[in-house]
Amino acid sequence: MKVTEVSHAGGRYPVYVGQGLLAVSSVLQRHLEGRVLLVSDEIVADLYLDRITAGLDENCRWRSLLLPAGETHKTLENWQRVIDTLVEMRAQRDATVLALGGGVIGDLAGFAAASYMRGIRVVQLPTTLLAQVDAAVGGKTGVNHTAGKNLIGAFHQPEAVIADIDTLISLDDRDYRAGLAEVVKYGAIRDERFFSWLESRAEALNARMPDALLEAVHVSVGHKAEVVAADEREAGQRALLNFGHTFGHALETATAYERYRHGEAVAIGMVLAARLSELLGRLRVGTSERLVHLLEHLGLPVALPDDIDRERLLELMRLDKKNRADRIRLILLDEIGSAAIDTCPADDIREVLTRS
Ligand SMILES: NC(=O)c1ccc[n+]([C@@H]2O[C@H](COP(=O)([O-])OP(=O)(O)OC[C@H]3O[C@@H](n4cnc5c(N)ncnc54)[C@H](O)[C@@H]3O)[C@@H](O)[C@H]2O)c1
Incomplete structure:
Protein backbone atom coordinates (compact mmCIF):
# COMPACT_ATOMS: atom_id res chain seq x y z
CA MET A 1 0.00 0.00 0.00
CA LEU A 171 -14.43 -1.57 -14.99
CA ASP A 172 -15.89 -1.38 -18.45
CA ASP A 173 -13.13 -1.15 -21.07
CA ARG A 174 -14.08 2.35 -22.25
CA ASP A 175 -14.35 3.70 -18.69
CA TYR A 176 -10.95 2.23 -17.88
CA ARG A 177 -9.25 3.73 -20.93
CA ALA A 178 -10.96 7.09 -20.37
CA GLY A 179 -9.31 7.13 -16.94
CA LEU A 180 -5.94 6.40 -18.56
CA ALA A 181 -6.28 9.64 -20.56
CA GLU A 182 -6.15 11.62 -17.30
CA VAL A 183 -3.11 9.59 -16.21
CA VAL A 184 -1.33 10.48 -19.46
CA LYS A 185 -2.32 14.10 -18.87
CA TYR A 186 -0.27 14.26 -15.63
CA GLY A 187 2.79 13.00 -17.49
CA ALA A 188 2.27 15.42 -20.36
CA ILE A 189 1.89 18.55 -18.25
CA ARG A 190 4.19 17.84 -15.28
CA ASP A 191 6.37 14.79 -15.48
CA GLU A 192 8.39 13.64 -18.49
CA ARG A 193 9.81 10.67 -16.55
CA PHE A 194 6.32 9.43 -15.75
CA PHE A 195 5.35 9.92 -19.40
CA SER A 196 8.30 7.74 -20.46
CA TRP A 197 7.36 5.18 -17.82
CA LEU A 198 3.80 5.08 -19.23
CA GLU A 199 5.27 4.50 -22.70
CA SER A 200 7.29 1.57 -21.39
CA ARG A 201 4.41 0.08 -19.39
CA ALA A 202 1.56 0.58 -21.87
CA GLU A 203 1.12 -3.16 -22.39
CA ALA A 204 1.00 -3.83 -18.66
CA LEU A 205 -1.54 -1.04 -18.23
CA ASN A 206 -3.66 -2.45 -21.05
CA ALA A 207 -3.59 -5.78 -19.25
CA ARG A 208 -4.44 -4.00 -15.96
CA MET A 209 -1.45 -5.57 -14.22
CA PRO A 210 -1.62 -4.68 -10.51
CA ASP A 211 1.98 -3.45 -10.22
CA ALA A 212 1.52 -1.08 -13.16
CA LEU A 213 -1.85 0.13 -11.87
CA LEU A 214 -0.48 0.72 -8.40
CA GLU A 215 2.35 2.88 -9.75
CA ALA A 216 0.15 4.75 -12.27
CA VAL A 217 -2.51 5.61 -9.66
CA HIS A 218 0.02 6.48 -6.95
CA VAL A 219 2.07 8.82 -9.17
CA SER A 220 -1.10 10.44 -10.56
CA VAL A 221 -2.46 11.01 -7.06
CA GLY A 222 0.88 12.59 -6.11
CA HIS A 223 0.54 15.05 -8.98
CA LYS A 224 -3.06 15.90 -8.19
CA ALA A 225 -2.15 16.31 -4.53
CA GLU A 226 0.72 18.68 -5.31
CA VAL A 227 -1.39 20.80 -7.62
CA VAL A 228 -4.36 21.12 -5.28
CA ALA A 229 -2.13 21.80 -2.29
CA ALA A 230 -0.52 24.67 -4.18
CA ASP A 231 -3.80 25.97 -5.50
CA GLU A 232 -6.83 24.70 -3.63
CA ARG A 233 -9.37 26.95 -5.31
CA GLU A 234 -8.23 26.83 -8.87
CA ALA A 235 -6.60 30.19 -9.39
CA GLY A 236 -3.37 29.26 -11.17
CA GLN A 237 -1.61 25.87 -11.13
CA ARG A 238 -4.82 23.90 -10.93
CA ALA A 239 -5.86 25.32 -14.29
CA LEU A 240 -3.04 23.29 -15.90
CA LEU A 241 -5.09 20.18 -15.16
CA ASN A 242 -7.42 21.45 -17.88
CA PHE A 243 -4.91 20.46 -20.56
CA GLY A 244 -6.96 19.05 -23.44
CA HIS A 245 -10.19 20.06 -21.74
CA THR A 246 -11.04 23.21 -23.73
CA PHE A 247 -11.08 21.25 -26.98
CA GLY A 248 -12.51 18.24 -25.14
CA HIS A 249 -15.45 20.10 -23.62
CA ALA A 250 -16.33 21.61 -26.99
CA LEU A 251 -16.28 18.12 -28.51
CA GLU A 252 -18.43 16.70 -25.70
CA THR A 253 -20.95 19.53 -26.12
CA ALA A 254 -20.97 19.23 -29.93
CA THR A 255 -21.77 15.53 -29.58
CA ALA A 256 -24.38 16.10 -26.84
CA TYR A 257 -22.32 14.17 -24.23
CA GLU A 258 -23.44 10.94 -25.90
CA ARG A 259 -20.62 9.89 -28.16
CA TYR A 260 -17.53 10.24 -26.00
CA ARG A 261 -16.54 9.45 -22.47
CA HIS A 262 -15.01 12.55 -20.90
CA GLY A 263 -11.51 11.01 -21.00
CA GLU A 264 -11.87 10.10 -24.67
CA ALA A 265 -12.75 13.69 -25.56
CA VAL A 266 -9.81 14.85 -23.42
CA ALA A 267 -7.48 12.49 -25.32
CA ILE A 268 -8.46 14.06 -28.65
CA GLY A 269 -8.30 17.49 -26.99
CA MET A 270 -4.75 16.90 -25.72
CA VAL A 271 -3.60 15.99 -29.23
CA LEU A 272 -5.20 19.14 -30.66
CA ALA A 273 -3.69 21.31 -27.91
CA ALA A 274 -0.25 19.78 -28.58
CA ARG A 275 -0.57 20.41 -32.34
CA LEU A 276 -1.61 23.99 -31.59
CA SER A 277 1.42 24.38 -29.33
CA GLU A 278 3.60 23.26 -32.26
CA LEU A 279 1.88 25.67 -34.63
CA LEU A 280 2.47 28.51 -32.18
CA GLY A 281 6.17 27.63 -32.11
CA ARG A 282 6.31 26.77 -28.41
CA LEU A 283 6.53 22.98 -28.76
CA ARG A 284 9.15 21.27 -30.90
CA VAL A 285 7.54 20.06 -34.12
CA GLY A 286 6.89 16.32 -33.97
CA THR A 287 6.41 16.14 -30.19
CA SER A 288 2.63 15.81 -30.55
CA GLU A 289 3.26 12.51 -32.36
CA ARG A 290 4.78 11.09 -29.18
CA LEU A 291 1.52 11.89 -27.39
CA VAL A 292 -0.52 10.41 -30.25
CA HIS A 293 1.51 7.23 -30.13
CA LEU A 294 1.06 6.70 -26.38
CA LEU A 295 -2.68 7.47 -26.43
CA GLU A 296 -3.19 5.13 -29.39
CA HIS A 297 -1.22 2.40 -27.65
CA LEU A 298 -3.59 2.77 -24.69
CA GLY A 299 -6.58 2.37 -26.99
CA LEU A 300 -7.71 5.99 -26.87
CA PRO A 301 -9.08 8.04 -29.78
CA VAL A 302 -6.68 10.69 -31.09
CA ALA A 303 -8.43 12.19 -34.12
CA LEU A 304 -11.41 14.42 -34.71
CA PRO A 305 -14.01 12.50 -36.71
CA ASP A 306 -14.83 13.93 -40.17
CA ASP A 307 -18.46 14.58 -39.35
CA ILE A 308 -17.65 17.11 -36.61
CA ASP A 309 -18.24 20.71 -37.72
CA ARG A 310 -14.95 22.52 -37.00
CA GLU A 311 -16.54 26.00 -36.96
CA ARG A 312 -19.03 24.85 -34.36
CA LEU A 313 -16.21 23.57 -32.16
CA LEU A 314 -14.50 26.96 -32.42
CA GLU A 315 -17.75 28.72 -31.53
CA LEU A 316 -18.17 26.50 -28.48
CA MET A 317 -14.61 27.25 -27.38
CA ARG A 318 -15.29 30.97 -27.75
CA LEU A 319 -18.35 30.71 -25.50
CA ASP A 320 -16.20 30.35 -22.41
CA LYS A 321 -16.70 33.48 -20.33
CA LYS A 322 -12.96 34.08 -19.98
CA ASN A 323 -12.43 34.45 -23.73
CA ARG A 324 -12.44 37.50 -25.95
CA ALA A 325 -13.83 37.03 -29.45
CA ASP A 326 -10.44 36.88 -31.17
CA ARG A 327 -8.34 35.10 -28.54
CA ILE A 328 -8.98 31.91 -26.62
CA ARG A 329 -7.46 30.85 -23.30
CA LEU A 330 -6.23 27.33 -23.00
CA ILE A 331 -3.41 25.15 -21.72
CA LEU A 332 -0.48 24.80 -24.09
CA LEU A 333 2.50 22.46 -23.99
CA ASP A 334 6.12 23.68 -23.94
CA GLU A 335 7.58 20.20 -23.88
CA ILE A 336 6.47 16.80 -22.61
CA GLY A 337 6.33 17.43 -18.86
CA SER A 338 5.78 21.18 -18.98
CA ALA A 339 2.64 23.23 -19.72
CA ALA A 340 1.39 26.78 -19.31
CA ILE A 341 -1.84 28.71 -19.53
CA ASP A 342 -1.99 31.28 -22.32
CA THR A 343 -4.28 32.86 -24.87
CA CYS A 344 -3.95 32.28 -28.58
CA PRO A 345 -5.58 33.65 -31.72
CA ALA A 346 -8.84 31.97 -32.76
CA ASP A 347 -7.45 31.74 -36.31
CA ASP A 348 -4.66 29.41 -35.17
CA ILE A 349 -7.19 27.16 -33.48
CA ARG A 350 -9.23 27.14 -36.67
CA GLU A 351 -6.16 26.06 -38.60
CA VAL A 352 -5.43 23.16 -36.23
CA LEU A 353 -9.07 22.07 -36.31
CA THR A 354 -9.33 22.14 -40.09
CA ARG A 355 -6.02 20.26 -40.51
CA SER A 356 -7.07 17.55 -38.05
N1 LIG B 1 -14.59 16.43 -8.26
C1 LIG B 1 -13.68 16.47 -9.21
O1 LIG B 1 -12.60 17.07 -9.05
C2 LIG B 1 -13.93 15.74 -10.49
C3 LIG B 1 -12.90 15.56 -11.42
C4 LIG B 1 -13.15 14.85 -12.57
C5 LIG B 1 -14.43 14.33 -12.81
N2 LIG B 1 -15.41 14.53 -11.90
C6 LIG B 1 -16.76 13.98 -12.12
O2 LIG B 1 -16.68 12.58 -12.18
C7 LIG B 1 -17.79 12.08 -12.92
C8 LIG B 1 -17.31 10.96 -13.83
O3 LIG B 1 -16.78 9.94 -13.01
P1 LIG B 1 -16.61 8.45 -13.56
O4 LIG B 1 -15.97 8.45 -14.87
O5 LIG B 1 -15.98 7.71 -12.43
O6 LIG B 1 -18.12 7.99 -13.82
P2 LIG B 1 -19.22 7.20 -12.99
O7 LIG B 1 -19.16 7.50 -11.56
O8 LIG B 1 -20.52 7.44 -13.68
O9 LIG B 1 -18.81 5.69 -13.24
C9 LIG B 1 -18.86 5.15 -14.53
C10 LIG B 1 -19.64 3.84 -14.55
O10 LIG B 1 -18.83 2.82 -14.00
C11 LIG B 1 -19.54 2.11 -12.99
N3 LIG B 1 -18.53 1.66 -12.06
C12 LIG B 1 -17.89 2.38 -11.10
N4 LIG B 1 -16.92 1.66 -10.55
C13 LIG B 1 -16.95 0.45 -11.12
C14 LIG B 1 -16.17 -0.71 -10.98
N5 LIG B 1 -15.13 -0.77 -10.15
N6 LIG B 1 -16.47 -1.79 -11.76
C15 LIG B 1 -17.48 -1.73 -12.65
N7 LIG B 1 -18.24 -0.65 -12.85
C16 LIG B 1 -17.96 0.44 -12.09
C17 LIG B 1 -20.53 3.09 -12.46
O11 LIG B 1 -21.64 2.42 -11.90
C18 LIG B 1 -20.92 3.85 -13.72
O12 LIG B 1 -21.92 3.16 -14.41
C19 LIG B 1 -18.39 13.26 -13.64
O13 LIG B 1 -19.61 13.59 -13.04
C20 LIG B 1 -17.37 14.38 -13.44
O14 LIG B 1 -17.98 15.65 -13.38
C21 LIG B 1 -15.19 15.21 -10.75
Whole structure:
Protein backbone atom coordinates (compact mmCIF):
# COMPACT_ATOMS: atom_id res chain seq x y z
CA MET A 1 0.00 0.00 0.00
CA LYS A 2 1.21 3.51 -0.81
CA VAL A 3 0.10 6.61 1.06
CA THR A 4 0.13 10.22 -0.12
CA GLU A 5 -0.65 13.07 2.26
CA VAL A 6 -2.67 15.90 0.73
CA SER A 7 -2.29 19.30 2.39
CA HIS A 8 -4.98 21.95 2.24
CA ALA A 9 -5.83 25.17 4.04
CA GLY A 10 -7.74 23.34 6.78
CA GLY A 11 -5.28 20.47 7.36
CA ARG A 12 -4.27 17.30 5.57
CA TYR A 13 -5.64 13.89 4.68
CA PRO A 14 -4.21 10.59 3.47
CA VAL A 15 -4.82 8.95 0.11
CA TYR A 16 -4.21 5.20 0.36
CA VAL A 17 -3.57 3.32 -2.88
CA GLY A 18 -3.26 -0.45 -2.77
CA GLN A 19 -4.80 -3.87 -3.24
CA GLY A 20 -7.48 -5.42 -1.07
CA LEU A 21 -8.08 -2.15 0.78
CA LEU A 22 -11.88 -2.33 0.78
CA ALA A 23 -11.71 -5.53 2.74
CA VAL A 24 -9.05 -4.36 5.17
CA SER A 25 -11.17 -3.04 7.96
CA SER A 26 -8.33 -1.36 9.83
CA VAL A 27 -7.64 1.22 7.11
CA LEU A 28 -11.28 2.22 6.81
CA GLN A 29 -12.09 1.79 10.48
CA ARG A 30 -9.56 4.38 11.57
CA HIS A 31 -11.47 7.05 9.63
CA LEU A 32 -14.98 6.22 10.82
CA GLU A 33 -16.74 7.96 13.66
CA GLY A 34 -20.34 8.57 14.63
CA ARG A 35 -23.08 7.16 12.44
CA VAL A 36 -22.02 6.08 9.00
CA LEU A 37 -23.97 6.43 5.76
CA LEU A 38 -22.54 4.47 2.86
CA VAL A 39 -23.64 5.93 -0.47
CA SER A 40 -23.08 3.96 -3.66
CA ASP A 41 -24.67 3.19 -7.00
CA GLU A 42 -26.47 -0.03 -7.82
CA ILE A 43 -23.74 -1.38 -10.12
CA VAL A 44 -20.87 -0.77 -7.72
CA ALA A 45 -22.86 -1.97 -4.71
CA ASP A 46 -23.55 -5.30 -6.42
CA LEU A 47 -19.83 -5.77 -6.92
CA TYR A 48 -18.27 -4.36 -3.76
CA LEU A 49 -20.71 -3.54 -0.98
CA ASP A 50 -20.20 -6.90 0.75
CA ARG A 51 -16.44 -6.42 0.91
CA ILE A 52 -16.86 -3.25 2.89
CA THR A 53 -19.67 -4.26 5.17
CA ALA A 54 -17.86 -7.47 6.05
CA GLY A 55 -15.02 -5.31 7.33
CA LEU A 56 -17.08 -2.81 9.29
CA ASP A 57 -16.83 -3.08 13.02
CA GLU A 58 -19.88 -4.70 14.63
CA ASN A 59 -20.29 -1.68 16.87
CA CYS A 60 -20.38 0.74 13.95
CA ARG A 61 -23.90 2.06 13.34
CA TRP A 62 -24.19 2.27 9.59
CA ARG A 63 -26.75 2.37 6.84
CA SER A 64 -26.49 2.27 3.07
CA LEU A 65 -28.22 4.22 0.32
CA LEU A 66 -27.99 2.96 -3.24
CA LEU A 67 -28.65 5.32 -6.13
CA PRO A 68 -29.10 4.52 -9.82
CA ALA A 69 -25.78 4.59 -11.73
CA GLY A 70 -24.68 7.24 -14.19
CA GLU A 71 -24.15 10.94 -14.83
CA THR A 72 -27.88 11.64 -15.35
CA HIS A 73 -28.42 10.77 -11.69
CA LYS A 74 -25.94 13.35 -10.36
CA THR A 75 -28.88 15.57 -9.46
CA LEU A 76 -30.29 17.70 -6.67
CA GLU A 77 -33.06 15.09 -6.27
CA ASN A 78 -30.52 12.42 -5.38
CA TRP A 79 -28.58 14.86 -3.18
CA GLN A 80 -31.91 15.33 -1.36
CA ARG A 81 -32.21 11.55 -0.89
CA VAL A 82 -28.81 11.48 0.80
CA ILE A 83 -29.77 14.39 3.05
CA ASP A 84 -33.15 12.79 3.88
CA THR A 85 -31.41 9.56 4.84
CA LEU A 86 -29.00 11.41 7.12
CA VAL A 87 -31.98 13.13 8.76
CA GLU A 88 -33.79 9.79 9.20
CA MET A 89 -30.66 8.34 10.78
CA ARG A 90 -30.53 11.33 13.13
CA ALA A 91 -26.97 11.83 12.01
CA GLN A 92 -25.13 14.43 14.04
CA ARG A 93 -22.13 16.55 13.15
CA ASP A 94 -19.82 13.64 13.98
CA ALA A 95 -21.39 11.40 11.30
CA THR A 96 -19.42 10.10 8.32
CA VAL A 97 -20.49 9.66 4.70
CA LEU A 98 -18.72 6.86 2.81
CA ALA A 99 -18.77 7.47 -0.94
CA LEU A 100 -18.26 4.16 -2.75
CA GLY A 101 -18.19 4.51 -6.53
CA GLY A 102 -17.00 6.57 -9.45
CA GLY A 103 -16.84 10.34 -9.78
CA VAL A 104 -20.61 10.66 -9.88
CA ILE A 105 -21.10 9.14 -6.43
CA GLY A 106 -18.00 10.87 -5.07
CA ASP A 107 -19.21 14.30 -6.21
CA LEU A 108 -22.79 13.79 -5.10
CA ALA A 109 -22.15 12.17 -1.73
CA GLY A 110 -19.30 14.62 -1.14
CA PHE A 111 -21.67 17.53 -1.75
CA ALA A 112 -24.25 16.06 0.63
CA ALA A 113 -21.50 15.78 3.26
CA ALA A 114 -20.42 19.36 2.51
CA SER A 115 -23.91 20.71 3.08
CA TYR A 116 -25.44 18.54 5.84
CA MET A 117 -25.17 20.57 9.06
CA ARG A 118 -22.68 22.81 7.21
CA GLY A 119 -20.30 19.95 6.72
CA ILE A 120 -19.75 16.44 8.04
CA ARG A 121 -16.94 14.00 7.30
CA VAL A 122 -16.70 12.19 3.97
CA VAL A 123 -14.39 9.28 3.18
CA GLN A 124 -13.97 8.69 -0.53
CA LEU A 125 -13.74 5.09 -1.77
CA PRO A 126 -13.22 5.64 -5.51
CA THR A 127 -13.82 2.64 -7.76
CA THR A 128 -13.14 4.03 -11.25
CA LEU A 129 -9.71 4.97 -12.54
CA LEU A 130 -10.92 8.53 -13.19
CA ALA A 131 -12.15 8.87 -9.63
CA GLN A 132 -8.96 7.37 -8.15
CA VAL A 133 -6.56 9.61 -10.06
CA ASP A 134 -8.67 12.74 -10.19
CA ALA A 135 -12.21 13.20 -8.85
CA ALA A 136 -11.74 11.81 -5.32
CA VAL A 137 -8.72 14.00 -4.56
CA GLY A 138 -8.96 17.76 -4.21
CA GLY A 139 -12.28 18.43 -2.51
CA LYS A 140 -14.46 19.53 -5.40
CA THR A 141 -18.01 18.25 -4.90
CA GLY A 142 -21.29 18.98 -6.62
CA VAL A 143 -24.27 18.01 -8.75
CA ASN A 144 -25.53 18.94 -12.19
CA HIS A 145 -28.31 21.36 -13.07
CA THR A 146 -30.25 21.34 -16.34
CA ALA A 147 -28.43 24.59 -17.13
CA GLY A 148 -24.98 23.04 -16.75
CA LYS A 149 -22.68 20.32 -15.41
CA ASN A 150 -21.47 20.76 -11.84
CA LEU A 151 -23.35 24.05 -11.55
CA ILE A 152 -24.15 23.48 -7.88
CA GLY A 153 -21.38 22.49 -5.52
CA ALA A 154 -18.87 23.24 -2.83
CA PHE A 155 -15.26 22.66 -1.89
CA HIS A 156 -15.20 20.05 0.86
CA GLN A 157 -12.03 18.08 1.58
CA PRO A 158 -12.40 14.38 2.41
CA GLU A 159 -11.28 12.81 5.67
CA ALA A 160 -9.42 10.17 3.67
CA VAL A 161 -9.36 8.61 0.22
CA ILE A 162 -9.02 4.84 -0.05
CA ALA A 163 -8.30 3.73 -3.62
CA ASP A 164 -8.41 -0.04 -3.98
CA ILE A 165 -6.94 -0.84 -7.39
CA ASP A 166 -8.54 -4.31 -7.32
CA THR A 167 -11.85 -2.62 -8.16
CA LEU A 168 -10.46 -1.48 -11.52
CA ILE A 169 -10.56 -5.04 -12.85
CA SER A 170 -14.35 -4.98 -13.26
CA LEU A 171 -14.43 -1.57 -14.99
CA ASP A 172 -15.89 -1.38 -18.45
CA ASP A 173 -13.13 -1.15 -21.07
CA ARG A 174 -14.08 2.35 -22.25
CA ASP A 175 -14.35 3.70 -18.69
CA TYR A 176 -10.95 2.23 -17.88
CA ARG A 177 -9.25 3.73 -20.93
CA ALA A 178 -10.96 7.09 -20.37
CA GLY A 179 -9.31 7.13 -16.94
CA LEU A 180 -5.94 6.40 -18.56
CA ALA A 181 -6.28 9.64 -20.56
CA GLU A 182 -6.15 11.62 -17.30
CA VAL A 183 -3.11 9.59 -16.21
CA VAL A 184 -1.33 10.48 -19.46
CA LYS A 185 -2.32 14.10 -18.87
CA TYR A 186 -0.27 14.26 -15.63
CA GLY A 187 2.79 13.00 -17.49
CA ALA A 188 2.27 15.42 -20.36
CA ILE A 189 1.89 18.55 -18.25
CA ARG A 190 4.19 17.84 -15.28
CA ASP A 191 6.37 14.79 -15.48
CA GLU A 192 8.39 13.64 -18.49
CA ARG A 193 9.81 10.67 -16.55
CA PHE A 194 6.32 9.43 -15.75
CA PHE A 195 5.35 9.92 -19.40
CA SER A 196 8.30 7.74 -20.46
CA TRP A 197 7.36 5.18 -17.82
CA LEU A 198 3.80 5.08 -19.23
CA GLU A 199 5.27 4.50 -22.70
CA SER A 200 7.29 1.57 -21.39
CA ARG A 201 4.41 0.08 -19.39
CA ALA A 202 1.56 0.58 -21.87
CA GLU A 203 1.12 -3.16 -22.39
CA ALA A 204 1.00 -3.83 -18.66
CA LEU A 205 -1.54 -1.04 -18.23
CA ASN A 206 -3.66 -2.45 -21.05
CA ALA A 207 -3.59 -5.78 -19.25
CA ARG A 208 -4.44 -4.00 -15.96
CA MET A 209 -1.45 -5.57 -14.22
CA PRO A 210 -1.62 -4.68 -10.51
CA ASP A 211 1.98 -3.45 -10.22
CA ALA A 212 1.52 -1.08 -13.16
CA LEU A 213 -1.85 0.13 -11.87
CA LEU A 214 -0.48 0.72 -8.40
CA GLU A 215 2.35 2.88 -9.75
CA ALA A 216 0.15 4.75 -12.27
CA VAL A 217 -2.51 5.61 -9.66
CA HIS A 218 0.02 6.48 -6.95
CA VAL A 219 2.07 8.82 -9.17
CA SER A 220 -1.10 10.44 -10.56
CA VAL A 221 -2.46 11.01 -7.06
CA GLY A 222 0.88 12.59 -6.11
CA HIS A 223 0.54 15.05 -8.98
CA LYS A 224 -3.06 15.90 -8.19
CA ALA A 225 -2.15 16.31 -4.53
CA GLU A 226 0.72 18.68 -5.31
CA VAL A 227 -1.39 20.80 -7.62
CA VAL A 228 -4.36 21.12 -5.28
CA ALA A 229 -2.13 21.80 -2.29
CA ALA A 230 -0.52 24.67 -4.18
CA ASP A 231 -3.80 25.97 -5.50
CA GLU A 232 -6.83 24.70 -3.63
CA ARG A 233 -9.37 26.95 -5.31
CA GLU A 234 -8.23 26.83 -8.87
CA ALA A 235 -6.60 30.19 -9.39
CA GLY A 236 -3.37 29.26 -11.17
CA GLN A 237 -1.61 25.87 -11.13
CA ARG A 238 -4.82 23.90 -10.93
CA ALA A 239 -5.86 25.32 -14.29
CA LEU A 240 -3.04 23.29 -15.90
CA LEU A 241 -5.09 20.18 -15.16
CA ASN A 242 -7.42 21.45 -17.88
CA PHE A 243 -4.91 20.46 -20.56
CA GLY A 244 -6.96 19.05 -23.44
CA HIS A 245 -10.19 20.06 -21.74
CA THR A 246 -11.04 23.21 -23.73
CA PHE A 247 -11.08 21.25 -26.98
CA GLY A 248 -12.51 18.24 -25.14
CA HIS A 249 -15.45 20.10 -23.62
CA ALA A 250 -16.33 21.61 -26.99
CA LEU A 251 -16.28 18.12 -28.51
CA GLU A 252 -18.43 16.70 -25.70
CA THR A 253 -20.95 19.53 -26.12
CA ALA A 254 -20.97 19.23 -29.93
CA THR A 255 -21.77 15.53 -29.58
CA ALA A 256 -24.38 16.10 -26.84
CA TYR A 257 -22.32 14.17 -24.23
CA GLU A 258 -23.44 10.94 -25.90
CA ARG A 259 -20.62 9.89 -28.16
CA TYR A 260 -17.53 10.24 -26.00
CA ARG A 261 -16.54 9.45 -22.47
CA HIS A 262 -15.01 12.55 -20.90
CA GLY A 263 -11.51 11.01 -21.00
CA GLU A 264 -11.87 10.10 -24.67
CA ALA A 265 -12.75 13.69 -25.56
CA VAL A 266 -9.81 14.85 -23.42
CA ALA A 267 -7.48 12.49 -25.32
CA ILE A 268 -8.46 14.06 -28.65
CA GLY A 269 -8.30 17.49 -26.99
CA MET A 270 -4.75 16.90 -25.72
CA VAL A 271 -3.60 15.99 -29.23
CA LEU A 272 -5.20 19.14 -30.66
CA ALA A 273 -3.69 21.31 -27.91
CA ALA A 274 -0.25 19.78 -28.58
CA ARG A 275 -0.57 20.41 -32.34
CA LEU A 276 -1.61 23.99 -31.59
CA SER A 277 1.42 24.38 -29.33
CA GLU A 278 3.60 23.26 -32.26
CA LEU A 279 1.88 25.67 -34.63
CA LEU A 280 2.47 28.51 -32.18
CA GLY A 281 6.17 27.63 -32.11
CA ARG A 282 6.31 26.77 -28.41
CA LEU A 283 6.53 22.98 -28.76
CA ARG A 284 9.15 21.27 -30.90
CA VAL A 285 7.54 20.06 -34.12
CA GLY A 286 6.89 16.32 -33.97
CA THR A 287 6.41 16.14 -30.19
CA SER A 288 2.63 15.81 -30.55
CA GLU A 289 3.26 12.51 -32.36
CA ARG A 290 4.78 11.09 -29.18
CA LEU A 291 1.52 11.89 -27.39
CA VAL A 292 -0.52 10.41 -30.25
CA HIS A 293 1.51 7.23 -30.13
CA LEU A 294 1.06 6.70 -26.38
CA LEU A 295 -2.68 7.47 -26.43
CA GLU A 296 -3.19 5.13 -29.39
CA HIS A 297 -1.22 2.40 -27.65
CA LEU A 298 -3.59 2.77 -24.69
CA GLY A 299 -6.58 2.37 -26.99
CA LEU A 300 -7.71 5.99 -26.87
CA PRO A 301 -9.08 8.04 -29.78
CA VAL A 302 -6.68 10.69 -31.09
CA ALA A 303 -8.43 12.19 -34.12
CA LEU A 304 -11.41 14.42 -34.71
CA PRO A 305 -14.01 12.50 -36.71
CA ASP A 306 -14.83 13.93 -40.17
CA ASP A 307 -18.46 14.58 -39.35
CA ILE A 308 -17.65 17.11 -36.61
CA ASP A 309 -18.24 20.71 -37.72
CA ARG A 310 -14.95 22.52 -37.00
CA GLU A 311 -16.54 26.00 -36.96
CA ARG A 312 -19.03 24.85 -34.36
CA LEU A 313 -16.21 23.57 -32.16
CA LEU A 314 -14.50 26.96 -32.42
CA GLU A 315 -17.75 28.72 -31.53
CA LEU A 316 -18.17 26.50 -28.48
CA MET A 317 -14.61 27.25 -27.38
CA ARG A 318 -15.29 30.97 -27.75
CA LEU A 319 -18.35 30.71 -25.50
CA ASP A 320 -16.20 30.35 -22.41
CA LYS A 321 -16.70 33.48 -20.33
CA LYS A 322 -12.96 34.08 -19.98
CA ASN A 323 -12.43 34.45 -23.73
CA ARG A 324 -12.44 37.50 -25.95
CA ALA A 325 -13.83 37.03 -29.45
CA ASP A 326 -10.44 36.88 -31.17
CA ARG A 327 -8.34 35.10 -28.54
CA ILE A 328 -8.98 31.91 -26.62
CA ARG A 329 -7.46 30.85 -23.30
CA LEU A 330 -6.23 27.33 -23.00
CA ILE A 331 -3.41 25.15 -21.72
CA LEU A 332 -0.48 24.80 -24.09
CA LEU A 333 2.50 22.46 -23.99
CA ASP A 334 6.12 23.68 -23.94
CA GLU A 335 7.58 20.20 -23.88
CA ILE A 336 6.47 16.80 -22.61
CA GLY A 337 6.33 17.43 -18.86
CA SER A 338 5.78 21.18 -18.98
CA ALA A 339 2.64 23.23 -19.72
CA ALA A 340 1.39 26.78 -19.31
CA ILE A 341 -1.84 28.71 -19.53
CA ASP A 342 -1.99 31.28 -22.32
CA THR A 343 -4.28 32.86 -24.87
CA CYS A 344 -3.95 32.28 -28.58
CA PRO A 345 -5.58 33.65 -31.72
CA ALA A 346 -8.84 31.97 -32.76
CA ASP A 347 -7.45 31.74 -36.31
CA ASP A 348 -4.66 29.41 -35.17
CA ILE A 349 -7.19 27.16 -33.48
CA ARG A 350 -9.23 27.14 -36.67
CA GLU A 351 -6.16 26.06 -38.60
CA VAL A 352 -5.43 23.16 -36.23
CA LEU A 353 -9.07 22.07 -36.31
CA THR A 354 -9.33 22.14 -40.09
CA ARG A 355 -6.02 20.26 -40.51
CA SER A 356 -7.07 17.55 -38.05
N1 LIG B 1 -14.59 16.43 -8.26
C1 LIG B 1 -13.68 16.47 -9.21
O1 LIG B 1 -12.60 17.07 -9.05
C2 LIG B 1 -13.93 15.74 -10.49
C3 LIG B 1 -12.90 15.56 -11.42
C4 LIG B 1 -13.15 14.85 -12.57
C5 LIG B 1 -14.43 14.33 -12.81
N2 LIG B 1 -15.41 14.53 -11.90
C6 LIG B 1 -16.76 13.98 -12.12
O2 LIG B 1 -16.68 12.58 -12.18
C7 LIG B 1 -17.79 12.08 -12.92
C8 LIG B 1 -17.31 10.96 -13.83
O3 LIG B 1 -16.78 9.94 -13.01
P1 LIG B 1 -16.61 8.45 -13.56
O4 LIG B 1 -15.97 8.45 -14.87
O5 LIG B 1 -15.98 7.71 -12.43
O6 LIG B 1 -18.12 7.99 -13.82
P2 LIG B 1 -19.22 7.20 -12.99
O7 LIG B 1 -19.16 7.50 -11.56
O8 LIG B 1 -20.52 7.44 -13.68
O9 LIG B 1 -18.81 5.69 -13.24
C9 LIG B 1 -18.86 5.15 -14.53
C10 LIG B 1 -19.64 3.84 -14.55
O10 LIG B 1 -18.83 2.82 -14.00
C11 LIG B 1 -19.54 2.11 -12.99
N3 LIG B 1 -18.53 1.66 -12.06
C12 LIG B 1 -17.89 2.38 -11.10
N4 LIG B 1 -16.92 1.66 -10.55
C13 LIG B 1 -16.95 0.45 -11.12
C14 LIG B 1 -16.17 -0.71 -10.98
N5 LIG B 1 -15.13 -0.77 -10.15
N6 LIG B 1 -16.47 -1.79 -11.76
C15 LIG B 1 -17.48 -1.73 -12.65
N7 LIG B 1 -18.24 -0.65 -12.85
C16 LIG B 1 -17.96 0.44 -12.09
C17 LIG B 1 -20.53 3.09 -12.46
O11 LIG B 1 -21.64 2.42 -11.90
C18 LIG B 1 -20.92 3.85 -13.72
O12 LIG B 1 -21.92 3.16 -14.41
C19 LIG B 1 -18.39 13.26 -13.64
O13 LIG B 1 -19.61 13.59 -13.04
C20 LIG B 1 -17.37 14.38 -13.44
O14 LIG B 1 -17.98 15.65 -13.38
C21 LIG B 1 -15.19 15.21 -10.75
